[in-house]
Amino acid sequence: AQTVTQSQPEMSVQEAETVTLSCTYDTSESDYYLFWYKQPPSRQMILVIRQEAYKQQNATENRFSVNFQKAAKSFSLKISDSQLGDAAMYFCAYRSGVSNFGNEKLTFGTGTRLTIIP
Amino acid sequence: ETGVTQSPTHLIKTRGQQVTLRCSSQSGHNTVSWYQQALGQGPQFIFQYYREEENGRGNFPPRFSGLQFPNYSSELNVNALELDDSALYLCASSLRLGTSRPYEQYFGPGTRLTVT
Numbered sequence: 001a002q003t004v005t006q007s008q009p010e011m012s013v014q015e016a017e018t019v020t021l022s023c024t025y026d027t028s029e030s031d032y033y034l035f036w037y038k039q040p041p042s043r044q045m046i047l048v049i050r051q052e053a054y055k056q057q058n059a060t061e062n063r064f065s066v067n068f069q070k071a072a073k074s075f076s077l078k079i080s081d082s083q084l085g086d087a088a089m090y091f092c093a094y095r096s097g098v099s100n101f102g103n104e105k106l107t108f109g110t111g112t113r114l115t116i117i118p
Numbered sequence: 119e120t121g122v123t124q125s126p127t128h129l130i131k132t133r134g135q136q137v138t139l140r141c142s143s144q145s146g147h148n149t150v151s152w153y154q155q156a157l158g159q160g161p162q163f164i165f166q167y168y169r170e171e172e173n174g175r176g177n178f179p180p181r182f183s184g185l186q187f188p189n190y191s192s193e194l195n196v197n198a199l200e201l202d203d204s205a206l207y208l209c210a211s212s213l214r215l216g217t218s219r220p221y222e223q224y225f226g227p228g229t230r231l232t233v234t
Contacts, residue, residue, distance in 0.1 A: 004160075035222075037225075042227065043206060043227055043228045044227045044228070045161070045208060045210075046225075047224070050222065091161075093160075104149070104151070104166060104212070104214075105151065105174055105176065106151075106161070106163065106223060107163070108160030108162075109160050110158075110159060111160050
């Protein structure tokens with residue numbers, strides 16, 4: 001079974017600064033996807049960024065980028081130029097890449113609460 | 119494009135009662151997944167529905183059951199409620215095209231269930 005670990009329950013960053021959230025995972029599969037989701041107080045889970053395991057290039061979405069280290073099974077999220085609207089719970093998630101019915105579930109970590117200091 | 123919607127927003131039930139939660143998938147999506155998120159935890163996969171059939175289930179007892187309708191909306195039913203069932207229940211929809219790679223799951227705002 002796959003597991004996802006987020007070892008930082010809480011992080012804080014000064015507005016406009018850069019912060020990195022950590023995530024490690026364990027799997028025996030070679031084909032999978034990794035995601036970062038953001039959950040603000042409104043509770044809605046919002047997809048921030050995704051990474052396909054077969055791609056060596058790290059994914060980037062505007063101010064959000066990842067550092068994907070497949071051998072180390074590490075998947076960190078870097079937020080640049082932090083904004084007040086970035087304050088939320090951030091969840092790292094894993095999904096198998098095999099399109100086999102029943103394998104499409106997301107496995108989440110326990111989350112990191114990010115606070116932005118004005 | 120209409121996003122994923124869930125109803126009700128929150129509700130309170132008594133231990134032993136039954137509850138039904140509803141989810142309307144995003145326009146064009148044919149697959150619905152349900153997750154339970156306990157306070158301070160990440161979401162846990164309950165089950166997934168595709169073509170009105172359950173395919174894939176997490177570690178949840180049979181008193182958690184569901185339905186998917188021809189319009190791809192879905193219900194989550196929980197019988198014999200227990201105090202530990204108190205949680206945020208999230209629905210996510212996605213598009214599956216045959217055996218192609220699955221697409222991202224898009225989440226609704228959730229239903230907060232409190233069992234007393």
